[in-house]
Amino acid sequence: MPAKQKFYLTTPIYYTNGLPHIGHTYTTVVADVIRRYKRMRGYEVVMTTGTDEHGVNVERAAKKAGVPESEFVAKMAEAWRALWLELGIPADEFVRTTDLQHVRTVQWLFKLCRENGYVYKGHYTGQYCIYDNAFVNDAKPGDNCPDCGRPTETLTEENYFFKLSAFQKPLLDFYKKYPEFIQPESRKNEIVSFVESGLKDLSITRTTIRWGIPVPGEEPHVFYVWFDALTAYLSAVGGPDYEKRGMWPADLHLVGKDIIRFHTVYWPAFLMAAMLPIPKQVWAHGWFLMDASKMSKSKGNVVLPRPIADMLGMDALRYFLLREVVFGQDGNFSYDALLTRYNSDLANGLGNLASRTAAMIEKNFAGKIPKAGKLEPRDETLARQTQSAIGDVLDYFEKMNFARALESLWSVIATADKYLTTEKPWSLSDSEADTQRKATVLATTAELLRIVTVLAHPVLPDSTTKIWTLLGQSGSVSAVELDGLQWGQLASGVPLGKPQTLFPRVEKSEAIERIESMANEELNPTAPPAPAPTAGRSATAGAATAAAPAASEKIGIEDFAKVEMRVGQIKTAERIVGADKLLKLTVDIGTEIRQICAGIAQFYEPDSLIGRKVAVVTNLAPRKLRGVESNGMIIAASVGPEGRPVLAGFPEDVEIGARLK
Ligand SMILES: [Zn+2]
Numbered sequence: 001m002p003a004k005q006k007f008y009l010t011t012p013i014y015y016t017n018g019l020p021h022i023g024h025t026y027t028t029v030v031a032d033v034i035r036r037y038k039r040m041r042g043y044e045v046v047m048t049t050g051t052d053e054h055g056v057n058v059e060r061a062a063k064k065a066g067v068p069e070s071e072f073v074a075k076m077a078e079a080w081r082a083l084w085l086e087l088g089i090p091a092d093e094f095v096r097t098t099d100l101q102h103v104r105t106v107q108w109l110f111k112l113c114r115e116n117g118y119v120y121k122g123h124y125t126g127q128y129c130i131y132d133n134a135f136v137n138d139a140k141p142g143d144n145c146p147d148c149g150r151p152t153e154t155l156t157e158e159n160y161f162f163k164l165s166a167f168q169k170p171l172l173d174f175y176k177k178y179p180e181f182i183q184p185e186s187r188k189n190e191i192v193s194f195v196e197s198g199l200k201d202l203s204i205t206r207t208t209i210r211w212g213i214p215v216p217g218e219e220p221h222v223f224y225v226w227f228d229a230l231t232a233y234l235s236a237v238g239g240p241d242y243e244k245r246g247m248w249p250a251d252l253h254l255v256g257k258d259i260i261r262f263h264t265v266y267w268p269a270f271l272m273a274a275m276l277p278i279p280k281q282v283w284a285h286g287w288f289l290m291d292a293s294k295m296s297k298s299k300g301n302v303v304l305p306r307p308i309a310d311m312l313g314m315d316a317l318r319y320f321l322l323r324e325v326v327f328g329q330d331g332n333f334s335y336d337a338l339l340t341r342y343n344s345d346l347a348n349g350l351g352n353l354a355s356r357t358a359a360m361i362e363k364n365f366a367g368k369i370p371k372a373g374k375l376e377p378r379d380e381t382l383a384r385q386t387q388s389a390i391g392d393v394l395d396y397f398e399k400m401n402f403a404r405a406l407e408s409l410w411s412v413i414a415t416a417d418k419y420l421t422t423e424k425p426w427s428l429s430d431s432e433a434d435t436q437r438k439a440t441v442l443a444t445t446a447e448l449l450r451i452v453t454v455l456a457h458p459v460l461p462d463s464t465t466k467i468w469t470l471l472g473q474s475g476s477v478s479a480v481e482l483d484g485l486q487w488g489q490l491a492s493g494v495p496l497g498k499p500q501t502l503f504p505r506v507e508k509s510e511a512i513e514r515i516e517s518m519a520n521e522e523l524n525p526t527a528p529p530a531p532a533p534t535a536g537r538s539a540t541a542g543a544a545t546a547a548a549p550a551a552s553e554k555i556g557i558e559d560f561a562k563v564e565m566r567v568g569q570i571k572t573a574e575r576i577v578g579a580d581k582l583l584k585l586t587v588d589i590g591t592e593i594r595q596i597c598a599g600i601a602q603f604y605e606p607d608s609l610i611g612r613k614v615a616v617v618t619n620l621a622p623r624k625l626r627g628v629e630s631n632g633m634i635i636a637a638s639v640g641p642e643g644r645p646v647l648a649g650f651p652e653d654v655e656i657g658a659r660l661k
Contacts, residue, residue, distance in 0.1 A: 105239030514627030590657015
């Protein structure tokens with residue numbers, strides 16, 4: 001039996017002086033989409049991401065945080081890894097440039113380059129900032145340091161150099177022989193002319209930096225940026241033992257357009273010098289701009305992935321990122337466009353088609369997929385269009401044109417909507433002929449939906465899994481082989497699965513406000529004025545949990561008197577989209593009606609709470625929970641190991657607004 005074909009792809013090894021924003025998320029999402037797509041085409045896939053943990057910026061950030069570098073980077077790496085996991089896009093290999101395996105690989109690559117005569121000791125002269133202890137790249141004598149503004153000095157230090165100049169011709173030959181190596185096409189000319197204009201040798205070590213991988217036997221030399229970071233792609237899949245793992249060379253490096261030169265000039269040159277296999281393709285994508293300017297923390301226009309995922313689901317963010325811009329070009333990010341796409345394409349588009357198809361089958365055919373009768377030309381046209389979309393979509397995926405792939409799929413959805421509007425299965429009678437026709441229309445729509453679900457799976461893994469269950473299909477949608485997908489494979493008589501919540505409609509301005517507010521909470525974490533919520537971000541108003549840590553300390557009556565508690569009556573209660581644990585309540589406290597959020601959604605049905613009298617802390621400063629304002633706190637006991645909240649109540653009738661003492 002032939003072994004599966006392998007596919008190895010990478011995101012950049014992200015620099016760890018901050019936390020991931022939407023730009024990093026974009027690259028990692030694209031990598032995940034390709035990974036899922038390739039697996040559905042039968043490949044054995046490995047996706048690598050990781051953290052670049054060396055260099056002077058990390059040294060400084062650690063110093064500022066007052067911790068050793070190793071501790072600082074360990075925390076950062078953990079935060080990145082945890083976020084990718086939370087967003088459902090964890091890599092198969094997460095490489096840290098401080099891993100021992102990586103250190104060994106860099107030292108081994110250096111040894112090979114040196115043995116083959118491509119490394120020599122020389123002197124590097126540049127502008128140096130004494131205050132920051134670092135060379136300032138590309139600065140001329142007289143320039144000031146861009147970081148601290150102090151004047152730079154010209155400094156010469158001993159470095160190891162890589163003979164990049166020897167690779168001008170080999171690189172140009174390589175680009176000619178493998179025209180698909182640099183993508184998109186538009187980037188290739190830029191790189192070719194850069195190489196044609198001549199290559200200077202490259203300094204690959206420093207003696208002025210301490211936090212780096214040591215050059216064996218040549219201390220205090222440490223490897224400098226690219227020789228270290230790029231090699232992580234290789235160390236992730238075996239390093240010196242790469243042949244055993246069988247994944248190298250990489251099939252695809254995904255990179256931002258700002259780092260394409262390092263990946264298409266330096267990296268292949270290092271590998272040529274070491275006589276190692278060269279990756280097959282480097283794909284440079286554009287940037288997401290926020291209101292047409294590049295995102296940065298200092299500009300305060302950073303978009304974070306977590307609040308969007310919490311509010312709309314990760315699938316919505318994935319869909320938007322891939323649908324909104326052609327991969328490779330720059331795009332504009334706006335919450336407004338995101339919400340528009342969400343409501344029109346997901347809630348009203350795919351989500352609505354799935355729910356109404358299932359509902360009609362439920363109602364008319366006892367929840368079992370009907371058998372199509374005689375096909376009319378209209379049914380056959382729909383089948384033909386869907387069948388031909390399969391080829392188009394796979395072709396677009398193969399060319400990494402995700403926007404067009406999704407456009408094709410959504411035009412199939414639009415066709416289905418039109419078909420239902422024309423055929424009106426809901427207005428057909430229960431006569432034998434009409435029932436037959438109804439069966440044909442619904443079977444046709446369900447088959448179309450099955451195909452769309454399979455094709456959309458790489459982009460929308462969560463919601464297509466739900467639709468798969470809804471359609472009563474066995475196995476996992478991710479296990480469907482794309483190459484065998486065709487019209488007419490849906491079996492009749494299969495019972496539908498449980499109804500699924502797909503994409504609940506949201507009110508645009510309210511959703512934007514909440515996402516921004518949650519992002520603000522994440523960017524500017526402040527100590528909550530109320531007792532710290534238990535279990536991560538759940539906001540259980542648990543009196544017992546709050547009291548526990550303070551139990552050993554006694555407080556005076558005057559401290560207790562500061563807390564104002566009153567009897568309140570719950571007037572309304574509702575769930576909050578994007579906050580599974582919270583209920584939004586309005587509570588009458590006698591003098592006014594307050595909006596209060598309580599972390600009890602998993603244990604109390606909203607309707608069961610209406611009219612109930614509860615104990616409310618009324619003089620707590622208002623705060624936002626998951627972007628929703630909460631003005632007060634409901635008292636509850638925290639019971640059992642999972643901290644189940646039990647609302648405090650009154651066995652006798654009490655007056656609303658009465659003070660608790
Ligand atoms: Zn400086």
